[in-house]
Amino acid sequence: MSVLSRRASGVLCHPTSLPGPYGIGDLGPEARAFATALATAGQRWWQMLPIGPPKQAQSPYDAASTFAGNPLLLSLDDLVEDGLLSSEEVGSARIAPQSRANFEHARTRKAELLRRAAERASPATPEPESWLGDYCLFLALHAAHGGLPWTEWSAPLRDRDPAALAESRRALAEEIAYHAFVEQVFERQWQRLRAHCHAAGVWLMGDVPIFVALDSADVWAHRDIFQLDGAGRPRAVAGVPPDYFNEDGQLWGNPLYDWDRLRETSYSWWVERVRALLERFDAARLDHFIGFHHYWAVPAGAKTAREGRWTPGPGRALFERLFEALGDAPLIAEDLGQLTPEVSALRDGVGLYGMRVLQFAFTTGIPDNIHLPHQYGPNCVAYTGTHDNDTSVGWFRSLADERERRWALEYLSADPAEIHWAMIRGAWASPATIAFTPLQDVLGLDGAHRMNRPGIAEGNWGFRASETLGGELCARLRALTEAHGRAS
Numbered sequence: 506m507s508v509l510s511r512r513a514s515g516v517l518c519h520p521t522s523l524p525g526p527y528g529i530g531d532l533g534p535e536a537r538a539f540a541t542a543l544a545t546a547g548q549r550w551w552q553m554l555p556i557g558p559p560k561q562a563q564s565p566y567d568a569a570s571t572f573a574g575n576p577l578l579l580s581l582d583d584l585v586e587d588g589l590l591s592s593e594e595v596g597s598a599r600i601a602p603q604s605r606a607n608f609e610h611a612r613t614r615k616a617e618l619l620r621r622a623a624e625r626a627s628p629a630t631p632e633p634e635s636w637l638g639d640y641c642l643f644l645a646l647h648a649a650h651g652g653l654p655w656t657e658w659s660a661p662l663r664d665r666d667p668a669a670l671a672e673s674r675r676a677l678a679e680e681i682a683y684h685a686f687v688e689q690v691f692e693r694q695w696q697r698l699r700a701h702c703h704a705a706g707v708w709l710m711g712d713v714p715i716f717v718a719l720d721s722a723d724v725w726a727h728r729d730i731f732q733l734d735g736a737g738r739p740r741a742v743a744g745v746p747p748d749y750f751n752e753d754g755q756l757w758g759n760p761l762y763d764w765d766r767l768r769e770t771s772y773s774w775w776v777e778r779v780r781a782l783l784e785r786f787d788a789a790r791l792d793h794f795i796g797f798h799h800y801w802a803v804p805a806g807a808k809t810a811r812e813g814r815w816t817p818g819p820g821r822a823l824f825e826r827l828f829e830a831l832g833d834a835p836l837i838a839e840d841l842g843q844l845t846p847e848v849s850a851l852r853d854g855v856g857l858y859g860m861r862v863l864q865f866a867f868t869t870g871i872p873d874n875i876h877l878p879h880q881y882g883p884n885c886v887a888y889t890g891t892h893d894n895d896t897s898v899g900w901f902r903s904l905a906d907e908r909e910r911r912w913a914l915e916y917l918s919a920d921p922a923e924i925h926w927a928m929i930r931g932a933w934a935s936p937a938t939i940a941f942t943p944l945q946d947v948l949g950l951d952g953a954h955r956m957n958r959p960g961i962a963e964g965n966w967g968f969r970a971s972e973t974l975g976g977e978l979c980a981r982l983r984a985l986t987e988a989h990g991r992a993s
Contacts, residue, residue: 899952
């Protein structure tokens with residue numbers, strides 16, 4: 506039986522949002538305590554955002570590798586327990602609790618301490634012909650080039666000339682070994698956290714961004730499966746068309762896949778990508794599922810996404826290959842946005858659950874809105890809101906249309922002062938097999954604590970909780986969960 510077939514619920518919280526003494530949350534004691542609290546509250550699922558190594562803007566959806574782990578998530582306390590750092594050393598990295606994640610502090614102090622730990626560990630040498638070998642070499646070359654993107658490296662390295670790569674592996678062996686060590690530590694700490702979650706009865710839900718960053722080890726090592734020119738520059742980039750919320754659309758800038766070439770390889774890169782993810786998570790959400798049916802291709806150099814056009818995606822063939830290679834892979838489809846009958850047919854045809862979001866439910870004059878809980882079927886996953894939404898408190902307070910506010914209160918039988926609990930109850934009571942709420946909604950936080958504002962580059966991803974699930978919150982969430990047949 507698939508883990509997705511059991512009626513259950515969970516909380517969406519990225520590890521960086523957990524409390525802790527080092528600037529951001531990590532995979533250590535606080536994460537294990539959160540998993541224990543989830544179980545106490547009757548929750549079966551902990552959903553995270555992508556856990557790859559983010560770039561400067563700290564977006565989990567813009568990473569240097571889709572396979573690697575984020576070194577900022579490494580627990581210094583666990584490294585002390587492993588004997589690779591001392592309590593005195595990690596004590597220097599402690600800072601007072603802050604309301605937002607301090608990524609710069611974490612980056613600076615953890616990098617310094619990880620270097621010390623690496624000096625005390627056995628040398629790590631990745632296989633050159635592996636994603637880890639490519640990733641470690643990519644990071645070493647990136648640093649050697651002063652942070653320049655790989656498209657601006659010398660032609661032999663940019664184009665992966667075998668002799669140039671072999672020479673770089675010799676010259677940068679120490680730096681490569683350091684990055685391999687970091688990934689080893691990440692994997693060890695991750696599996697420790699996962700084992701703790703499983704012992705508590707909690708499953709992990711991951712996230713698969715449909716696109717990857719141009720300046721990543723993935724694109725540098727696999728240029729043939731992307732729409733690039735001879736110098737590695739994109740011929741077209743990803744985005745979404747103009748809509749009610751943005752008259753210019755959104756210009757994401759990611760390189761687009763060459764789906765014809767991927768089909769010729771039996772989608773091997775995608776198979777390995779999903780396989781690697783499911784070695785860390787019990788299930789995963791496929792971001793921007795619509796893009797697998799049709800995606801918005803914007804010519805390189807365009808100033809806005811207005812100039813794009815819809816282009817056919819891989820469709821059913823990709824998923825048939827994934828299931829052939831991986832069996833009954835537990836995946837859900839993020840099918841939000843312009844959901845056409847064709848996209849719905851693809852989702853249903855390959856047997857994936859879709860998503861429903863309560864914050865989208867109360868548009869005045871649309872009583873058959875698919876996001877109203879009574880419209881759900883069991884083959885979907887319900888959310889009060891996602892990482893891209895405002896918090897439920899912030900959303901309700903920002904509703905300008907009094908009719909929408911009144912409808913939401915009437916439909917949910919809600920007290921305005923506890924709209925967040927009414928939203929959770931609405932999701933939990935629905936027929937959806939699985940229901941999620943962001944941690945912010947359990948805590949009743951306002952819009953100042955949202956995780957992301959799509960289309961706005963600055964000020965995102967920094968939400969950090971000062972608490973997680975204390976005794977009273979645990980008891981209330983468990984009672985609600987038990988009442989609606991979702992308790993673990």
